[in-house]
Amino acid sequence: MTDALPFDAALRRHRHARAAPGFGAVAFLHDLMAEELRERVGLVARPFADVLDLGGPRRCWPGATRVALSASEPDAIVADEDALPFADARFDLVVSAGALTTVNDLPAALAGIRRVLRPDGLFVAAFVGGMSLVELRACLLEAEADITGGAGSHTAPMVEASAAAGLLSRAGFAMPVADVERVTLRYASLFGLFDDLTAMGARSVLRQRRPLRRDVLMAAAQRFAAMADPDGKTGVTVEILHVAGWAPGPGQPSPKAPGSATTSLATALKSRV
Numbered sequence: 001m002t003d004a005l006p007f008d009a010a011l012r013r014h015r016h017a018r019a020a021p022g023f024g025a026v027a028f029l030h031d032l033m034a035e036e037l038r039e040r041v042g043l044v045a046r047p048f049a050d051v052l053d054l055g056g057p058r059r060c061w062p063g064a065t066r067v068a069l070s071a072s073e074p075d076a077i078v079a080d081e082d083a084l085p086f087a088d089a090r091f092d093l094v095v096s097a098g099a100l101t102t103v104n105d106l107p108a109a110l111a112g113i114r115r116v117l118r119p120d121g122l123f124v125a126a127f128v129g130g131m132s133l134v135e136l137r138a139c140l141l142e143a144e145a146d147i148t149g150g151a152g153s154h155t156a157p158m159v160e161a162s163a164a165a166g167l168l169s170r171a172g173f174a175m176p177v178a179d180v181e182r183v184t185l186r187y188a189s190l191f192g193l194f195d196d197l198t199a200m201g202a203r204s205v206l207r208q209r210r211p212l213r214r215d216v217l218m219a220a221a222q223r224f225a226a227m228a229d230p231d232g233k234t235g236v237t238v239e240i241l242h243v244a245g246w247a248p249g250p251g252q253p254s255p256k257a258p259g260s261a262t263t264s265l266a267t268a269l270k271s272r273v
Contacts, residue, residue, distance in 0.1 A: 055099025
């Protein structure tokens with residue numbers, strides 16, 4: 001059963017712990033996610049007394065109970081997102097910035113979040129989605145195919161935007177919604193991108209990963225450079241999924257069928273004001 005899991009949980013914790021001391025220098029994506037989460041929760045005109053700040057590379061909600069992957073944060077509870085060590089109905093808000101991209105069992109993580117929320121409690125999250133790093137993926141796949149005649153997995157599978165609301169619905173959330181934001185980062189070389197991914201703790205944690213040969217890496221770097229704009233920098237796409245759902249409570253609409261959510265996230269939040 002363990003062999004079927006896509007991600008190496010121990011390596012994931014190691015990468016997060018190793019990145020923690022210098023993470024502030026590359027925190028721009030996390031900070032963007034966290035700021036957007038706070039703004040969206042601010043649309044709800046009611047207080048949230050007990051908040052869980054779940055995973056992610058650093059705290060995004062001041063004063064919240066904090067769960068982290070490693071002991072790099074002294075005030076955090078160390079736990080995996082799909083095995084939350086809390087009683088049922090413990091929180092009235094769960095926020096998560098950047099944590100759910102490489103969770104081994106995302107349905108279990110969502111079901112656990114739903115379990116620890118009180119009736120009519122809110123879950124909001126932002127994490128990297130399936131259309132991220134398409135330029136990097138293309139360079140690596142094409143270079144490896146040209147040199148070796150085949151291609152392995154060097155980047156992690158990610159949740160597609162079209163599936164996000166359906167996952168929330170199957171976990172039992174009411175009014176599940178998902179929005180997509182795309183951010184373009186620009187790099188002078190493939191190695192600069194790798195440096196940032198390493199500093200973020202975001203290098204591959206696939207359980208079945210194929211070593212990247214040096215000749216393949218150099219060929220991919222050449223392809224990356226060939227895609228550059230006139231200023232010498234290549235754009236790299238990062239897709240951020242913003243999701244939200246409510247724990248069922250009195251007076252709420254029934255959960256939608258998986259994949260049927262069409263309401264915008266902002267509208268769904270305002271509907272509970």
